[in-house]
Amino acid sequence: xxxxxxxxxxxxxxxxxxxxxxxxxxxxxxxxxxxxxxxxxxxxxxxxxxxxxxxxxxxxxxxxxxxxxxxxxxxxxxxxxxxxxxxxxxxxxxxxxxxxxxxxxxxxxxxxxxxxxxxxxxxxxxxxxxxxxxxxxxxxxxxxxxxxxxxxxxxxxxxxxxxxxxxxxxxxxxxxxxxxxxxxxxxxxxxxxxxxxxxxxxxxxxxxxxxxxxxxxxxxxxxxxxxxxxxxxxxxxxxxxxxxxxxxxxxxxxxxxxxxxxxxxxxxxxxxxxxxxxxxxxxxxxxxxxxxxxxxxxxxxxxxxxxxxxxxxxxxxx
Numbered sequence: 001x002x003x004x005x006x007x008x009x010x011x012x013x014x015x016x017x018x019x020x021x022x023x024x025x026x027x028x029x030x031x032x033x034x035x036x037x038x039x040x041x042x043x044x045x046x047x048x049x050x051x052x053x054x055x056x057x058x059x060x061x062x063x064x065x066x067x068x069x070x071x072x073x074x075x076x077x078x079x080x081x082x083x084x085x086x087x088x089x090x091x092x093x094x095x096x097x098x099x100x101x102x103x104x105x106x107x108x109x110x111x112x113x114x115x116x117x118x119x120x121x122x123x124x125x126x127x128x129x130x131x132x133x134x135x136x137x138x139x140x141x142x143x144x145x146x147x148x149x150x151x152x153x154x155x156x157x158x159x160x161x162x163x164x165x166x167x168x169x170x171x172x173x174x175x176x177x178x179x180x181x182x183x184x185x186x187x188x189x190x191x192x193x194x195x196x197x198x199x200x201x202x203x204x205x206x207x208x209x210x211x212x213x214x215x216x217x218x219x220x221x222x223x224x225x226x227x228x229x230x231x232x233x234x235x236x237x238x239x240x241x242x243x244x245x246x247x248x249x250x251x252x253x254x255x256x257x258x259x260x261x262x263x264x265x266x267x268x269x270x271x272x273x274x275x276x277x278x279x280x281x282x283x284x285x286x287x288x289x290x291x292x293x294x295x296x297x298x299x300x301x302x303x304x305x306x307x308x309x310x311x312x313x314x315x316x317x318x
Contacts, residue, residue: 050242135255
């Protein structure tokens with residue numbers, strides 16, 4: 001027997017806050033791992049934090065597949081990437097009085113590689129379907145790129161040398177506990193979101209894009225706040241791009257588990273167009289004088305506002 005409508009928003013809000021707490025705990029633990037492995041700020045953000053802060057999206061993807069609505073996860077992942085590149089980057093630039101972009105992102109080749117990785121799901125979804133072959137290609141592309149940039153790290157220590165360190169092992173254990181908390185809270189989020197989409201006749205793709213994309217990016221917001229406080233701007237940039245790239249891998253896992261078609265193409269078209277625009281704007285702004293200024297941050301937030309208006313308009317025209 002379904003609960004009254006008013007209960008589902010309350011469940012959703014409570015679960016999102018629990019998710020944010022557990023994910024913030026995960027961020028703290030995985031940051032320690034970066035120190036143990038002697039990774040740069042950008043690589044720590046891109047690989048370790050990028051994966052860790054994407055665990056909410058991964059958990060929601062798993063539960064969405066189990067619930068038979070993979071489109072919910074797709075909307076969440078595309079919307080989350082737009083949130084990362086516009087809202088979070090913009091707020092970070094404003095509150096840190098500008099972000100200097102150094103080292104790894106000076107290379108145009110590196111920017112093109114990351115862009116291709118983030119946009120690859122959009123390209124493969126132009127036919128409004130994701131097959132297992134498409135998903136396998138996305139997963140191999142993501143894993144291959146992680147190996148590539150890890151090997152470029154000049155002072156990385158092999159993982160084998162850390163396994164006897166009790167602090168390292170303790171961090172692994174705590175990270176597993178955090179994953180369990182994230183998984184349980186994300187399951188509650190999917191449940192409440194599906195009930196709301198059903199009762200209000202809202203497509204799951206739209207629910208994922210408009211609601212879950214903000215809720216599951218709370219870990220990235222907490223990373224940005226901590227990085228600003230400790231003056232680690234490259235950690236912010238690395239986490240933003242790493243999380244966006246990890247979304248490609250999550251879409252791949254969704255496609256491998258449950259290939260799907262897009263029932264409402266107008267929603268995907270709007271989101272896809274804004275994803276391309278957001279990524280292009282992010283790289284243009286970070287490349288200008290190697291600095292993301294507060295003014296550019298405000299422009300990025302304006303772009304996110306335009307995305308929301310456009311997405312809601314597409315929903316009303318469906």
